[in-house]
Amino acid sequence: MAVRLLKVSSLATAFVSSGFYLYNKDPNDLSIVRFGHAAATTAVISYDYLTAFRHVQYGTEAYSSLSSKVHRRSAERLRDLCCANRGIFIKVGQHLGAMNYLLPEEYTSTLKVLHSRAPQSTLEEVRRVIREDLGKDLPELFASFEEKPRGAASLAQVHKAVLHDGRTVAVKVQHPKVRKQSSKDIEVMELLFKAVHWLFPDFAFMWLVDEVKRNIPIELDFLNEARNAEKVALMLSHLTFLKIPRVHRDLSTNRILTMDFADGGEVSDRDYMKRHGINVNDISQNLGEMYSEMIFVHGFVHCDPHPGNVLVHKCPFSNKTEIVLLDHGLYQVLQPDLRLDYCHLWQALIRADMSEVERYSRRMGAGDLYPLFACILTARAWSSVNTGISSTPLTNSEDVKIRTNAALYLPQISELLNRMPRPLLLLLKTNDLLHGIEVALETRASSSSFINMSRCCVRALASHKKSTARSRMQWFRITAAERLNLWRISAYELYLWWVTILSWLPGC
Incomplete structure (x- = not known):
């Protein structure tokens, strides 16, 4: 002492x-x-x-x-x-x-x-940044500009404005001192x-400092954020429930980003969803499908899905529920080898194939700490990982046990995070935030997220195999196996749906 x-x-x-x-x-x-x-x-x-x-x-x-x-x-x-x-x-x-x-x-x-407690810049500071970067004062650029920001984050804040042609936009303005102070x-x-x-x-968090060093300059470049938003909008255009606000390039710079205004409630706000007749299970399933596509299929992952960056909205015209994805400043690009290893690992976790879990965890740098890595990745206890996370319901006692044991394994967790490939750290952060949303929506016990992940893993691995196929016959065999596996997943999903219906019937 x-x-x-x-x-x-x-x-x-x-x-x-x-x-x-x-x-x-x-x-x-x-x-x-x-x-x-x-x-x-x-x-x-x-x-x-x-x-x-x-x-x-x-x-x-x-x-x-x-x-x-x-x-x-x-x-x-x-x-x-x-x-x-x-x-x-x-x-x-x-x-x-x-x-x-x-x-x-x-x-x-x-x-x-x-x-939700990020500080705000004054309106005069906002005016100064806009004048310096766009060369004009607010009245010249906008018919109206709300003085109070709709949201404030660590690096910037967002104001609602109306253009002179009547279009409503969101103007994201970087805090004036943050670049110099960073x-x-x-x-x-x-x-x-x-x-x-x-x-x-035992306190070994230098990996976090390394991540901040690497990522902050990227997040401070709003033109990079604009490129990310446009890329992911095109990449996931087939997901009809997803909305990415359009960027106004003529009103965007390194410190200013102007996009179409999107309204809605935070994805973790169950009360908002109840008031607007939005099904929380649909939202959870769609969120899982969207991120599974990003991670396993494309390897281009939005890495800041905290509730303020993911909104839910029911379209008054079509009555369809939309997920609005905001803040595209930080994306992780997964190299093909890492992405495919990650696919194999999640498939093994879903099937409870422990030999494959160990094999792919070691390939990703976990070494002898692979059981701990599996628990961190799934936010489940090792006993549940062994019996199958897709078939073992999450209980409150297991959740408490995980939290209790986390403090006991702090040195091992720190060692694990220090030896992980850097791209995995942002994926772990993304997993944590998605788990937090599931907890808030009370949908963590649902197996729909694992079903979506399974589909995306099957598609990603089949796509890789087809790209290396040496003959047309081999290509057809891979395609047939892919379709069979997808059919099996759909059949299992139908079975789970039927079991749920039966459980609602009296006497069952």
Whole structure:
């Protein structure tokens, strides 16, 4: 304990000296305040964890109760830091809030609010960005422009506006200081994460800093987001339930993105769906189909499906339910070998083929930690993975068990994430957010998502085999096998539907 307290003292000294090193150009620079706030919060949280358990025996009820309190107040301090420093801090906080498999519930529930608590830029700041990038003032570009943003995120905010020809659009404007601050914020985070790892060796989150370094410059380029939106709209044009707002290129720059305005409720809002007569099971099934297509068939994956970026809407004319996909700044491109390995792995998980689960998990870098990888990927206990996730209903006790065990396996989880191929980290984040939506909609026990995944895996693997077929006969055999497998999946889906109907009948 004395050694660790000495480390805290050394840590504070290092923070001060590093702060002057990072921000020695202007002593009045706001970055110094941001760094000081981050360093102080890190030191307070570290000290709390070091001293809170001195007189409590590990494994007792008192220890468990105290752990929950320390987790809660530390999470609240971290949340307040993210809200105060804004920008990249909120982005990282949102990422941590989705890690149900890694962090205690006190952290995930507290940090999830960051999706709806992002700070806003003033209207004057918005005007200035638009004037600098488009060369005109608001009245010259828009017939009307709502002063209050419809939504604010870590990097930008969205305003509803009407063009002079009467079309309604959504104007996404980057926060003016976020680009300049991002590089300094990443340096601060890297320093703090290394310091905490030095103090608590089990805390190994440098992979998260690496991801932020790689992805933030991409997300700050709104023309890249425009290209992604146009590409995915064309790629998934056959999904009639999906709506991607059209980009207005003449009103878009690196810091401004103008798209058709799309209204709707958040995908996790069950009350909204009930009021508008939207079937939550249909939404969950369509969401699963959409992401299965992206991941397994195309290898081009929207990696930020938090509820604010996925809206549901019932068209008043056709009465059809639509899913509106927003925020296309971050996509992951999967190389063919990784995508096909991922297909094989999910097929093995659905069939409970443990030898194949081990084989493809190892191919993806999991090594001897492949059981842990399978549990993280499916958000299920190892016993359920062994018996078949598609045939074993998820229970509340299993969910509680997963959360409880996550804290016990923190070092192994951190090691696993550090050795994973980088593209898989964003897929895990996507899985976490989709699991969170299923929990909110209470559809996680449904097998429809596994059926959609099975179909997409069959199609993806068959497409690859046909592309390498050496004869017409071989091509026809692969096609026949594909159709047979798809027919089997449809038959199983029909069987599940019939079982459900029978369960509703009296006396059954």
